[in-house]
Amino acid sequence: MKPLLLLFLIFSSCCTFAQTGGLTGKVEVNGKALAAATVSLKKSSFKTVTPGSGHFTMKNVPVGSYELTVSAVGYLTQKQQLVIVQDSIISVDVALEERTDDLNEVVVTGTMKEVRRLDSPVPVEVYTPAYFKKNPTPSLFESVGLINGVRPQLNCNICNTGDIHINGMEGPYTLILIDGMPIVSSLSTVYGLSGIPNSLVDRIEVVKGPASSLYGSEAMGGVINVITKNPAQAPAFSIDVFGTSWREYNIDAALKFGGKKLQSLLGVNYFNYQHPLDHNNDGFTDVTLQNRISIFNKWNFVRKDKRVASLAARFVNEDRWGGQMNWNKEFRGSDSIYGESIYTRRWELIGLYQLPVKEKIMAQFSYNWHNQNSWYGNSPYMANQQVGFAQLYWDKEMGKRHNFLLGGTYRYTWYDDNTPGTLSADGLVNMPAKTPLPGIFIQDEWKFTDKQTLLAGYRYDHDQYHGSIHSPRLAYKFSPNQKNTLRASFGTGFRVVNLFTEDHAALTGARQVVIAEELKPERSYNGNLNYVTKIPSANFLLGLDVTGFYSYFTNKITGDFDQNPDQIIYANLNGHAISRGISLNTDFTFYFPLKLLAGVTYADVYQLDDHGSGRMKTTQLHAPKWSGNYLASYTFPKDFVLDLTGVFTGTMRLPVQRNDYRPEYSPWFTIANLQLTRKFKNGLEVYGGLKNILGFIPKYALIRSFDPFDKTAADPVANPNGYTFDTEYNYAPLQGRRVFAGLRYNLLKY
CATH class of the missing domain: 2.60.40.10 (Immunoglobulins)
Known part of the structure; x- marks a missing residue:
């Protein structure tokens, strides 16, 4: 048993x-x-x-x-x-719950109020410092080049000045904001973008398309809003130091201090490059030499009922020059050795204050003072500009469906220089330009269903010379679910051009500037259609962001480089101009530690001008039809991160001279960068890599670099084609491969 x-x-x-x-x-x-x-x-x-x-x-x-x-x-x-x-x-x-790292991002640029990015009826792209750290640069101007559809354009081969193009539109159509304030004025768009400390940047918001109804008459093509860090949430101390094999050195540091009632964040950026190089053997520096320091301090005040109050100040001082290799400051302004030397000094003040009343009423103000002391060869450009800006707006929720905004603004610009732009009609008396610009705006964001939102805005400005300026805007958003969003927007814009502060071609080289008529203000009509979707799969999540854009310009002010090789002729376009195209951003997030980003933009930018013999189509200068970006990031064990970043640019039309041996259109090219980062648990990061790993540099650049003052240009034997010295033929940086290395450290608490 x-x-x-x-x-x-x-x-x-x-x-x-x-x-x-x-x-x-x-x-x-x-x-x-x-x-x-x-x-x-x-x-x-x-x-x-x-x-x-x-x-x-x-x-x-x-x-x-x-x-x-x-x-x-x-x-x-x-x-x-x-x-x-x-x-x-x-x-x-x-x-399951959706991740909130991108869907619940708070943005302010599209509607001037804090909303979830997903809920904004205006498409807003958000980029954090982590994105830009994948290819470290010493300035914001270079950093935004990693954004699809946003292209920093170098306008001079010698002094390396530039502006930022959005969707193929020239730099003056891009409004640059710091904490929502139009602090980067027309004079400083050339040099002021290089002095914003990266250590203080919390995020950069980009709106591609019309925003004049909120931000004034200059926001015709798009807005780039640099949002600085909240001192209460910033690390106690941070530093980022790197250098390159070209002997470029950059330091970014930030320090937080304060008590219960006041928190302060101090940031310093210092960039130094003092090693002239001439790898293309044209006798001129390949890259502008710079010595720049920027100091930024932001204070946040703790108030009752969580009302906000902040104050920020920035100081920028820069000395830059480029020119013949044997140039030094003794030749500044002379006609023997050519050099372009620019001294820039700038002060800025930004303030935000919520009134101590029951309603949410915000007061904002800014002031900037900009001095530029520059010589382009033997041509001086001495300019001073002061801009004061004040804004008061009421943010009110009316019921569950309406979000209302009502405000008034006042901007006062004082500008003086040594050019004909600030002379009296008879040319005998200096008359600094004084431009007051008052305005009011109204906006209603109506969420008429849970899935649909309509935004209607209108702005009225009054200019002393051009009278009433009307800037309406409509935006519509339809979100059937969390994964799909359709947005459509329409708006108008207005802009008056100051040639000598916005067009670098008017200042450099040997061409004579001719203003053919009394210039009228520009008008634009813009439309955008945007679709965003997220497509999940077993191995990755695919994000798609597609935007179609169309802009129609009247009275567009253009510089004619073709009619006379010795002149730049400025006049209002007798016709119209078009900027149209489509852009696509893709984002692959995999289960394993790989992330891929890629974007492409097609932009057809041209003008139809009638010179008396019918309208002629002309492609815009420096506007590539194809451009894009790419990024691949992989995280290895032990916190090693490998990043490949790059941009590609298609052919673009360039300013050539009659019988020029240089091609009128640039070639396709890509500039790729590789970086390896080692992250440690104590907040330390060590990184290094290679910039421009393919070594691309333009084949042609300066013309007649041996005679920059055109002393023998009129000699038919020595110069049978009648070429003149010109610095505007530019489509890519002249820096080839270079190694870089650096370290970052973040101390969260003392």
């Missing part, structure tokens, strides 16, 4: 251990089925992926205690303990 009993017990135990159960359920998001979600039992081989219905089933699971894990790209992972009972099927439904 005992052997039989023992066999029975063993058989029963085996049957018990062999018993299995099952698991079934459904994965949902906001009550809707989620496909491509991975369901797994930890410490087992049981794993499945949900189909379109969101249901999952696991059979023949041994009885026991397991941890159920449900994950999907773009969603927060859910973990749940459960016990599978023998001989039964357990039913478990799991609800």
Whole structure:
């Protein structure tokens, strides 16, 4: 009997251990089925992926205690303990939550109020310092080049001045803001962008398209808003130092201090490059030599009822020059050795104050003083500009559907220089330009259903010379679900050009500036259509962002480089100009530590001008039809991160002279960069890499560099084609490969 009993017990135990159960359920998001979600039992081989219905089933699971894990790209992972009972099927439904790192980002640029990026009826692109750190640069001007559709354009091969183009439109159509204030005025768009400390940047918001109804008549093509860090949330101390094999050195540092009532964040940027190089053997420096320091301090005041109050100040001092290799400051302004030397000094003040009343009424103000002392060869340009700006607006929620904004602005610009731009009509008396510009704006954001929002805005400005300026805007958003959003917008813009502060061609080289008529203000009519979607799969989440844009300009002010090689002739366009195209941004986020980004923009920018013999189509200078960006980032074990970043640029039309041997259109090219970063747990990062790994530099640059003052240009024997010295033929930096290395350190708390 005992052997039989023992066999029975063993058989029963085996049957018990062999018993299995099952698991079934459904994965949902906001009550809707989620496909491509991975369901797994930890410490087992049981794993499945949900189909379109969101249901999952696991059979023949041994009885026991397991941890159920449900994950999907773009969603927060859910973990749940459960016990599978023998001989039964357990039913478990799991609800995932979407990640909030991109959907719940707070943006302000599109509507001048803090809203979730997903809820904004105006498409806003957001870029954090982590994105720009993948290719470290010493200035904001270079950093934004990694953004698809945003292109820093160098306008001079010698002094390396530039502006920022959005969707193929020239730099003056891009409004640069710091904390929502138009602090980067027309004179400083050439040099002021280089002095914003990267250590103080919290994020950069980009609006591609019309924004005149909120930000004034100059926001015709787009807005770049630099949002600085909140001192209360910033690290206690941070520093970023790097150098390159070209002997460029950059230091960015920030320090937080203060008490319970006041927090302060001090940032310093210092950039130094003092090693002239001439790799293309034209006798001129390849890159402008610079010595720049920028100091920025922001104060936040703690007030009752969480009312906001902040004050920020910035000082920039820069000495830059480029020219013939044997130039020094003794030749500044002479006609023997050519050099372009610019001294820049700038002060800025920015303030924000919420009034101590029940309603949300915000007061903002800014002031900037800019002095430029420069010589372009033997041509002086001495300029001073002061801009004061004040704004008061009321932010009011009216019911559950309407979000109302009403405000008034006043901008006063004082500008003086040594050019004909500030002379009296008879040319005998200096008359600094004094331009007051008052305005009012109104905006209503109407969420008439849970999925649809309509934004209507209108702005009225009054200019002393051009009278009333009307800038309406409409924007519509439709979001059937969290993964799909359609936005459409329309708006108008207005701009008056100051040639000598916005067009570098009017200041350099040997061409004579001719203003053919009294210039009228420009008008623009802009339309954008944007679609954003997220497509999940078993291995990655794909994000797509597609935008179509169209802008129509009247009275466009253009410089004619073609009619006379010795002149730049400025006049209002007798016709119209068009900027149209489409851009696509893609974002791949994989389960394993790989992230891919890629973008492409097609822009057709041209003008139709009637010179008396019918309208002639002319392609805009420095406007490539194709451009884009790419990024690949992979994280290895032990916190090593490898980043490949780059931009590619298609052919663009360039300013050539009559019978010029240089091609009128630039070639396709790409500038790629590689960086390896090692991150340590104590906040230290060490990085290094190679910039411009393909070594691309333009084949042609300066013309007649041996005679920059055109002393022998009129000699038909020495110069049979009649060429003149010109610095405007530019489409890419003249720096080839260079190694860089640096370190970062962030101390979160003292």
